[in-house]
Amino acid sequence: MKGFWRSGDPFVWLTGAALAFALLMVFGLVGLVLVHGLGFFWPRDVARVTLVGGGAVVGEIVEREPIPGPLSPGAPRPFRVKVKQGNRDVVGADFVWIDESRIASVDRPAGLVVVERREWGNAYGTIRDVREGARVVAAGEEAALAALAGRLPAALALAREIRRIERDEVGRINYEQERIRLRLRRLELRGMREGPQVEALRAELAGLQSRYDARVRELDALKARQTGTLTLVIADGRTMAIPLAQIVRVSRPNAVGLAGRAGLYAARVWEFVAGDPREANTEGGVFPAIFGTVMMVMLMSLAVTPFGVLAAFYLREYAHQGPLVSTVRIAVNNLAGVPSIVFGVFGLGFFVYFVGGAIDRAFFPEALPTPTFGTGGILWASLTLALLTVPVVIVATEEGLAAIPRSLREGSLALGATRLETTIRVVLPAVLPSILTGLILAMARAAGEVAPLMLTGVVKLAPALPVDGFPPYVHLERKFMHLGFHIYDVGFQSPNVDAARPMVFATTLLLLGIVLVLNLVAIALRNRLRRKYAASAV
Numbered sequence: 001m002k003g004f005w006r007s008g009d010p011f012v013w014l015t016g017a018a019l020a021f022a023l024l025m026v027f028g029l030v031g032l033v034l035v036h037g038l039g040f041f042w043p044r045d046v047a048r049v050t051l052v053g054g055g056a057v058v059g060e061i062v063e064r065e066p067i068p069g070p071l072s073p074g075a076p077r078p079f080r081v082k083v084k085q086g087n088r089d090v091v092g093a094d095f096v097w098i099d100e101s102r103i104a105s106v107d108r109p110a111g112l113v114v115v116e117r118r119e120w121g122n123a124y125g126t127i128r129d130v131r132e133g134a135r136v137v138a139a140g141e142e143a144a145l146a147a148l149a150g151r152l153p154a155a156l157a158l159a160r161e162i163r164r165i166e167r168d169e170v171g172r173i174n175y176e177q178e179r180i181r182l183r184l185r186r187l188e189l190r191g192m193r194e195g196p197q198v199e200a201l202r203a204e205l206a207g208l209q210s211r212y213d214a215r216v217r218e219l220d221a222l223k224a225r226q227t228g229t230l231t232l233v234i235a236d237g238r239t240m241a242i243p244l245a246q247i248v249r250v251s252r253p254n255a256v257g258l259a260g261r262a263g264l265y266a267a268r269v270w271e272f273v274a275g276d277p278r279e280a281n282t283e284g285g286v287f288p289a290i291f292g293t294v295m296m297v298m299l300m301s302l303a304v305t306p307f308g309v310l311a312a313f314y315l316r317e318y319a320h321q322g323p324l325v326s327t328v329r330i331a332v333n334n335l336a337g338v339p340s341i342v343f344g345v346f347g348l349g350f351f352v353y354f355v356g357g358a359i360d361r362a363f364f365p366e367a368l369p370t371p372t373f374g375t376g377g378i379l380w381a382s383l384t385l386a387l388l389t390v391p392v393v394i395v396a397t398e399e400g401l402a403a404i405p406r407s408l409r410e411g412s413l414a415l416g417a418t419r420l421e422t423t424i425r426v427v428l429p430a431v432l433p434s435i436l437t438g439l440i441l442a443m444a445r446a447a448g449e450v451a452p453l454m455l456t457g458v459v460k461l462a463p464a465l466p467v468d469g470f471p472p473y474v475h476l477e478r479k480f481m482h483l484g485f486h487i488y489d490v491g492f493q494s495p496n497v498d499a500a501r502p503m504v505f506a507t508t509l510l511l512l513g514i515v516l517v518l519n520l521v522a523i524a525l526r527n528r529l530r531r532k533y534a535a536s537a538v
Contacts, residue, residue, distance in 0.1 A: 037509030040502035041268040043253040043261050046112040050105045058124045058235040059085035086122035087234050094121055095498045110255040111141050116248040118278055125234040133227045155228050155244035162222050173212045175470045180205045185366035281490050282500045291465055292480035299382035300446050308393025316401040336391035344452030347384030372477055376457035378466050379476035384456045389442035400434020436526035440519050447515045450484040458485045483511040
């Protein structure tokens, strides 16, 4: 037995079992996210639950669980089901629990429809008619569906045109008006309240106001054309008049086969990836959060890489090795263990209030007291995360520098190269794979951080992206959305927790996918560099 323990085999088995257990937990977590995240978009059957004693509930049966509470000996455990009944603007709640003892029957008629709306969530019921104003265009289920198939695309196109005018044309006019207002304010601060320059700006402002009034009249005319409505009969017999402009999609899951459900599934997935959020972020898409996350990681990478690499080169290649350098290395290693919220507080105090406030006082005095850079934005969030992850890049780069044979440096110097030329042309290319390793770790951590961002620029809903068609086109001072904060907000701050829970899994899956793609790109580049310099050294 002593020989068995001394051989080390038990420790081999122990480490192998620990690794298998860790992998099992990782795969289990990823599998859970996959099932709940991808299953969120699959169209479920719509059921009519008839209750004992009269009454019915129409919706999707999403969960079944035992009813908690004490049981008498030998009695079976009662169960209840959760039904997503929708119609929140009429019945007051998206979900309802129903004890199975109260259920008389459950059927799934083919005529039940799901109406996905821009506001108030889904609506469930049967179609009665389609109207234009007070005039009935088509009555009855089949006729109304046919009329809806012809009119809904036009109504959606009209709604998109209205949003385009509001966002692009009216938004551009408002942007130009604000710029002129700030220029007038700048002249006023210089003591110029009258004069040709002021009069020219006022005339330009008046022209913009005329353009704005014309666009408002155009919008009023377009909105006046939005008269189409869909009349839906819900479970209790009441009717709902749903404007066609508020409808995203109408489907009959019970009447379509696998191909139809797959098409609906693909449409919902695309809407989630490419659309804007709605209903307090519990429905719609997360494209602004995807854009903000990727842009923040890119800006963080551009900031952390040069600083981390330069610091590592100085500590390893140029600094005299002694107590001071050892102390700096210890400080860098300890910095990696500082809680992220501390970096957020530092970023708020230094980047936002100190640096941003100084920029506002020096370059944007006309906008004060409204801050331009003296408030949270994607630039300050990126720099804060760069400060958070710079120890990772320094340590990885230093380890790569230590692994480079000293003979490479000495051979370069012996051939007449200067120390700077040796560093740039010999050492730096050889250490690039290690730099990319540190950058991979930095990106993975930065993409998932939330606490520092809450203090330095992330918001629940950003009205505009940091990149748009308005000069200077890249707005680093703007607040932004982030997938990690979106998960926190939807999961813990949503007023409708039951409706938000599936969105948490879907957003988590998307965040994992983005981090995986970013890492795979960096890993592929690192492997290519390793093969290149390994071949050149042969």
